[in-house]
Amino acid sequence: MRRTVYVLNGPNLNLLGRRQPEIYGAKTLADVEAECRQAAEAAGLEIVFRQSNAEADLIGWIHEARDEAAAIVINPAAYTHTSVAILDALQAFDGPVIEVHISNVHRREAFRHQSYVSLRADAVIAGLGTAGYRMALRYLGEHALPSS
Numbered sequence: 001m002r003r004t005v006y007v008l009n010g011p012n013l014n015l016l017g018r019r020q021p022e023i024y025g026a027k028t029l030a031d032v033e034a035e036c037r038q039a040a041e042a043a044g045l046e047i048v049f050r051q052s053n054a055e056a057d058l059i060g061w062i063h064e065a066r067d068e069a070a071a072i073v074i075n076p077a078a079y080t081h082t083s084v085a086i087l088d089a090l091q092a093f094d095g096p097v098i099e100v101h102i103s104n105v106h107r108r109e110a111f112r113h114q115s116y117v118s119l120r121a122d123a124v125i126a127g128l129g130t131a132g133y134r135m136a137l138r139y140l141g142e143h144a145l146p147s148s
């Protein structure tokens with residue numbers, strides 16, 4: 001638990017690699033998971049990596065993380081811009097929260113500039129492609145979660 005990080009992914013991210021590759025790149029979610037596992041191992045972290053298209057699943061996993069995880073890395077996908085419920089669930093989590101977006105949401109449509117999740121996130125990474133997940137894990141390993 002002390003060095004376990006929940007890496008949570010929202011709707012449509014199961015289609016990574018096939019979905020708008022000009023925006024989200026060619027890597028699949030399985031590729032991203034493999035890269036996160038490598039980065040976590042290098043950082044001395046355990047990860048639980050999950051994706052759902054359902055808001056209720058994401059909320060349930062955030063609740064679970066209260067007991068099971070020291071930190072959360074979350075790409076809430078479209079729920080970023082709409083979900084007060086995910087914000088509220090994250091407000092009930094005590095550890096560090098890093099919000100990740102593959103694309104630079106600020107260079108896109110105006111509705112993507114608003115993030116409810118950013119009201120809780122300790123850090124936001126956007127526009128680094130899928131490398132953003134690895135950066136988040138590396139940061140957590142080096143700065144946020146003490147190793148002893």
Ligand code: DQA
Pocket residue numbers: 011012013075076077078079080100101102103104105112
């Ligand atoms: C996203 C950006 C969101 O605006 C979009 O709805 C997504 C993915 C990203 O990773 O760039 O599904 O979170």
